[in-house]
Amino acid sequence: MPTPGTEPEATNARRSDNSIVNSAVNDTNDTNERSELNNGATGSTSEQSDRQLALQPYLVTKAKRGVVGRSRYASRLRSQIQAASDTRDSVLVFGEPGLEKDNIAALIHFGSAQRRLPMIQVNCKLLDASGSKLFGRIGGEPGLIQWLGEGTLVLNNIHETPIELVPKLIRLLDMGTYQPAGTLEPTKPNSTQTTQLALDLNPELSSPNEFVCPSQVRIILISERSQMELESLVDRQIKVPPLRVRKADLRQHVEYYISIISRDRGINKLQVSNEAIRRLQTYDFPSNLRELRLLVERAIIQAGDSSLLTEELFWAGQKKGKELRFNLLNAYPKLRQFLRSDWWPDRINYGFTLAFFAIVVAVLFIGPQNREANWALNMFWAWWWPLVLIGYLFVGRLWCAVCPFMIYGEVAQKLSLWLVPRQLKQWPRKSAERWGGWFLFGLFTLIYLWEELWDLPNTAYLSAWLLLLITGGAVVCSVIFERRFWCRYLCPIGGMNGLFAKLSMTELRAQQGICSADCTTYQCYKGGPAKGEGIETNGCPLYSHPAQMQDNRDCVLCMTCLKACPHRSVQVNLRPPGIELWTTHIPRAYEVALLLLLLGGIYLHRLPEAIAKLYHFVQNSAYLANLTNINQWDWLNPANAPLEQFGLHFELSAIVLLLPLIPLALAQGYMWLDYRIRKHLNQQLAPEETTPDRFACLKPRPFIQLVYGYLPLVLGGNLAHYLNMWLEESGRILPVTLATFGLGDVSLNLPVLVAHPAVIAFLQGVTLIVAVVLSWALTQKIGRQGLRYLLPQHLVTLLLAIGMWVLIVPA
Structure with a gap:
């Protein structure tokens, strides 16, 4: 710890081998300042006095301090300063505001062999366009460069130099010469010698107006941003790292x-x-x-x-965006204690979920095969689906932390390593990033078609096979690869969870400043032994570093990082729902495909209702038009059971899944056409006639970005579909459970909780209305354009929601 009047401890440690730091604390009294000014000066006492008076306002007598710190950035900065001090090369010091770059310049000068020569600092923002203060004026007073001799000239704020002066500075740096400003003025006693001296040094000149004076100063430039026209002319560049x-x-x-x-x-x-x-x-x-x-x-x-x-x-x-976060772990210490305990999630997983999942699968295979008499089927479709959809808004991908698929994967991984000790394979990250998302998209498509064509929600053994197939994928990947490769890249349910988790009002993140400053082991990412308050872990199962996450897609909230971190960097924050979608979000093509699949799936779930409504619409239209050949549409009549024809059913299902693409593509196409027209018309107008609308010529967002605005509608539509099952069937769990074991007669006296159909319809309608409003708001945030320019997208949102209302909400 530094004491008053000394340098910091980190700098003192280098005092013996660092002349820069030694010079940074040399106090120079007024007598020494005058002796420095006199060093190298020639001429009369009057000229020396004039020189002192000219340089005094700009004189730098010492460096404020050395370079503080022990980081690699501090060490590199010291090395660069030392290297610049060993020569008389010109130097450009640039960096953000507030980095004391002028002190870096002083360290360079006072660490050099010419430290006894004067050093002056000039603010380029205050220079006049002629540059007379620097270069002098013909027939007038000499400039600072001439008075300075072989000293050091620091040009501060070089980026604010008057534009007329830039060519003169370029010449000074490039050729080491300069021309005094102005024209020949009446000779003055103190300017005759200057004029004659310039002519003696440049005998080729025929007139004082062509003076080209040599410069002996050592030049250091200071800038807050890169200077392309000057960077190639300086000998050295030092970029001062920002504090962040x-x-x-x-x-x-x-x-x-x-x-x-x-x-x-x-x-x-x-x-x-x-x-x-x-x-x-x-x-x-x-x-x-x-x-x-x-x-x-x-x-x-x-x-x-x-x-x-x-x-x-x-x-x-706070940084923009961070001020909208509220750390729940600081506000509720017991929550931190629980999430760091063995209960979450290990005891829950291995003490309950592992056995419960096996029981569910067994009941699905051997129990009754319909939801009215099989509690496992009731739990899967009437409880799990609606609750997990609601959970996305509050806890993101939390379900994955207690997911039975990966629990059995981890058991298989440990068992295989016990039987055959070996090194598990590392992830093929490049291939997985490229193709993993499309693989899970394909699996989800097959699941949708299987669900619709074979009526999975009402067929217990097929639902069991679905669970076992997903579990099998997790087991196979866990036996081959380390950690949770299946969860990160291939699981179809995990892909859906990661997509909807973007809308969550909570997030797990780490404080980047603490991680970069204090962490050297990366235990939250790699795993490692206990350190400080951090406990021993195997690292993040999804290979995600909490300080680098941009959204909730790759965080399953297992809290491994929270347990491993010894610096209390990990946070669980409340935040505006979905804020990442218009701030840090990176769109992905396979996510967009999955989003559109989930959107089409809403209509696919209601395919029988859609066909029935289509048939009645055609029938009514035919009667109104007095058509006689209405019989040709009988294949749509639900009474003829067209969905029992497998080929037709499959074709209709595929069409329904792709149907939402049409209005979305039309809306995007219209927006781009409108932009092209507006841009063309704006180019034809005179500047004074152009529209003041700041959105008028903004290019619309690409479809791959803007389509995420439909995410609340997709979530709301799926939730509205499952609300009917949840509110009508989940309350029958007690009699259904007894019926599963052949005790249906006893179940007549058990309590049943069933919502009134009007209540269900009301909640479904409210869900869709809220989803539409949130989609509009999110589209505006992502699109960043005026309402009228995003109107096509909003109309498509409304059109899709009306379609959902017609199919889902009972009349």
Whole structure:
């Protein structure tokens, strides 16, 4: 920890071999300043006095401090400064605001062999367009470059240089020469010598107006952004890393500022708590060191008589988006305790789910084969489906943490390793990223067709086979690959869970600042032994690092990272539902295909109702039109049971799955056509005639991005479909359970909870209305255009919802 008047501990450790740091703390009194100015000066005492007066306002007498910190960024910055100090090369120092880049320039100068020569700093923003302050004026006063001689010239804020002055700076850097500003003025006593000297140095000149003066200064440029026209002319470039990537050095910076502020205020040095450092590490500091010093100073003032700076005293602004998060683990310590315990999810999985799933499958095989008499079938279709759909909004992909498919996969993995000790294969990530999503999409398509063609919801043994096939995929992948390869890339249910989890109001994330500053083992990702409060784990089963996640797709909320992290970086946050879809989301083609499949599946579930309504519509239209050949449509008559014809049923199912693509494609096509027309018309208008509408010429979002706006409608439509089963059949679980074991007569006296059909219809209608409104809002957020430009998408949303209403909500 640094003490007042000294450098930080990290810098002191390098004092013996780092001349930069030595020079950073050399106090230079006024006498030494004058002697530096006199070094190398020639001429009379009057000229030396003029030189001192000219340079004094711009003089830099010492560096403020050395480079603080032990991170690799700090070490690299020290090396770059040292290398620049060993030469007289020109240097460009650039970086974000508030990084004290002028101090870096001072370290370069005072760490060099020319440290006794003067160093001045000029703000380019304040220079006039002629550059007379730098270059002097013909027949007038000499410029700073001439007075400086072989000293160091620091041009600060080079990016704000007047445009007229840029060519002159380019010449100075490229050729090492400059031309004084202006034209020949009446000779003055102190300017005759300057004029004659320039002509003597350049005998080829015929006129003072053509003066080309050589420059001996060492030039250091400071900029807040890259300067393409100057970068190729400087000999060295030093990019100062922003504070947000140097979180490992944050504690040293805070302790350094505490030392110097405490010294200036004449108070005892304060300590800072670990929790305060963690809070600061979650902030990105847009103004960097300047902002950090203000925060520390404010905290010291608020601390009063306290000797410890706690996290409550540091209240920095949050990065956009982060201010909308609320960490549940901090608010509810018992929730953290439960999620870190053995109960979640291991005891639940191996103490209950493992055996319960086996019982369910057995009952599906040997019990009655319809929902009215088989409690396992009732649980699967009337309980699990609606509850998991509702759960997406609140807990995302939580179901995957207690999923029986992968529990049996893990059991098979451990058993196979016990029988045949070996190294499991690593994931073929490249192939899996490319084809895994399409594989699960294909599986989900087959499941939909199987469900519809063979009536899975009312056929127990087929539902059992469906569960076993998915479990089999998990077991096979677990025996071959490490961790949960099946869950991450291939599971069809997991693909649906990951898609709908994007709408969740909760998320698991880690604080990037803490992870980059304090973590060196990556135990949450790789696994490892217990460290600090972190316990021993095998690492994330899906190979996801919580600090790098952009959405909820690849997090099953198993809390392995929370248990492994020794730094309390992992958070479980409340957030605006689906916020990632218009902020950090990365669209994927296979997810879009799965979304459209789930949308078509809503209509597929209601295929008998759709055919019946279509037949009645055709029949009524034929009567109104007085058609006589209505019999040709009898194949649609539900009384003729057309769905019992397998080929026809399959064709209709495939058509229904693809049907929603038509209005979606038409809406997107219309938007692009409208954009092309507006752009063409805008180009024909004069500038003063162009529309002030800021959305007028914005290109519409690609379909692969905008289609995610339909996600609430897809979730709401599926939920509306299963609400009928849930509210009408789930309440019969007790008599159905007894009927499963042949006790149907006894079940007559058991309680039954069944919602009234009007209540079911009302809830289904409300679900669809809310889904439409949320889809409109989400589409606006993703599209980022005016309402009238996204109107085609909104109309398609309404059209699709009306279709769902007609098929799902009873009249």
